[in-house]
Amino acid sequence: MIENGDLILHYLQRLGVKYVFGVPGGSIEPFYNALARSERRGGPRAIIARHETGAAFMADGYARETGRIGVCCATAGPGATNLVTGVACAYADGIPLLVLSGQPAIEKFGRGALQDGSCTGINTVEIFTHCTRFNTLVSHTAQLEPKLLQAISYAISNRPGPVHLSIPLDVMREAIDPSEDKGQLRAFINHEVTPSQEAMHLVLKELADKEKVTVVIGEGAAGAIDEILAVVESRNWLFVTTPRAKGLVNCFHHRYRGVFGFAGHESAREALLPENAERVVVIGTALDEVSTSGWDTSAIMSRRLIHLSSNAEHLSRSFLARLCILGSIELMLKPFAALLERSPMRKDQVLLQDDDGLPAMIDLANRAKCLADSGPVKPQALMTKVSALCPDDTRVLMDSGNSFLWGIHYWNCKRPKGFNRHRSLFHIGIGFSSMGWAIGASVGVAAGAKGAPVVCFTGDGSMLMSGQEITVALQENLNVLFIVLNDSSLGMVKHGQQIGGAERIGHALPKIDFALMAQAMGIESYRIERLSDLDRIDIPGIVSRPGPCLLDVIVDPEEVPPMGARMKVLTGAQ
Known part of the structure; x- marks a missing residue:
């Protein structure tokens, strides 16, 4: 006989899941017993976070890196509610998570049990309703397997996202026959569908005679990125990416004009203007504030738009589009792949950089500051230098706030040819922009990356919220380089108040030596006060060896990040 916790882990093992991120507690204890047994037999094992929100962030990062479902768990009551922020982040970004929370034994419902999260206590199942694709209480053993399989199906569907099972203590530990593990996981693969022949004909007709086309690559284009670039190169079109999709391309590609949207580049906006784009083809992204530069009607949001995605939600705001096509981009382009590869018109990827090593075709704001090496550290120069020093396959995560503003604009991805499409x-x-997300998510990415280099940029505000999670990287011996942008303030709040004419309140932070804090935790660390201080540190070596490292970088607090599009939305400016 086995317990229901073992049954869950058997399914996770069949799905290729290696880790479950969480924090133990009384009501989830039977599942941790099952995790201990699973680890002994070489199955999925537990990684213990310091806070349940961090566990959800880690599961998010693991899912992004591996393409598998991320799994996190927590005990009843506050354990479950602590998960909510991380689950909401995954929901907003469409990341598949299986979220497991405990409950007191069913017979204790309504009797004032400790940490009661049932319908007769603080109803935690109800709390998860609006940030999950599927959400249910498993009230008895007969429900567990079908509800687990239903949840997994929702999580990894064409509308991926988190799912939540709340499982009472007595149900989780109930003994069952091992033969109960009989679900057919083949039902959960090959969700992708080919667009109709009529739809494909309409797209081809729209684009056949157009010389000036700009393609907007979104995060949902990942599986078809090679075919998309082959089309761009054979037709000599321009392309840009949304902020979320920046890591799918090489920033030095000769037809790439940068990021359009939140913290994006002027060259990307220009590539989308009517004089440069008779048609704008948006692939695999929703038309939200982040990807449209605050719904800029001069660029994406126009009658020139052709919107392609396998996710129906992405198309729900495309009321201006000439065409909206639902279906797999990979399957749409697959019949043309061989033809595109042999096309005499195709000019293969050429990497162009200027004399300073910066992308030649991207209009970087304050370009000279990318090379500033004297005085306080310029964030522009920090991003430029670290991206140049890191190996081409470095995974980088940018935390909410100034970090992702600087990173979207100035980090140079050097995606190597042949990298996993x-x-x-x-x-x-x-999507939800939670501070501290990148700290936990980088641990999850590193857990799934099998020793590949991982870099996490975060701010001092986020470190003060969630910095304890760096000790998980230490305990698991994961090679993550944490870089703290230390300006003793909530930088995005500070600059936003200044630009928007708001009261200057609540942004100041104490001066913290995060290098000393990391040392106290047993983590290798360095304090960087001048850009030249990086020259004494072997960054390629650090990101290539096991174990975490932290750089506490004192950045120039007066440098204003590229947040113009965000400020227009906040202030109502046009």
């Missing part, structure tokens, strides 16, 4: 090298948790 389904994976990105640049990650932001921008």
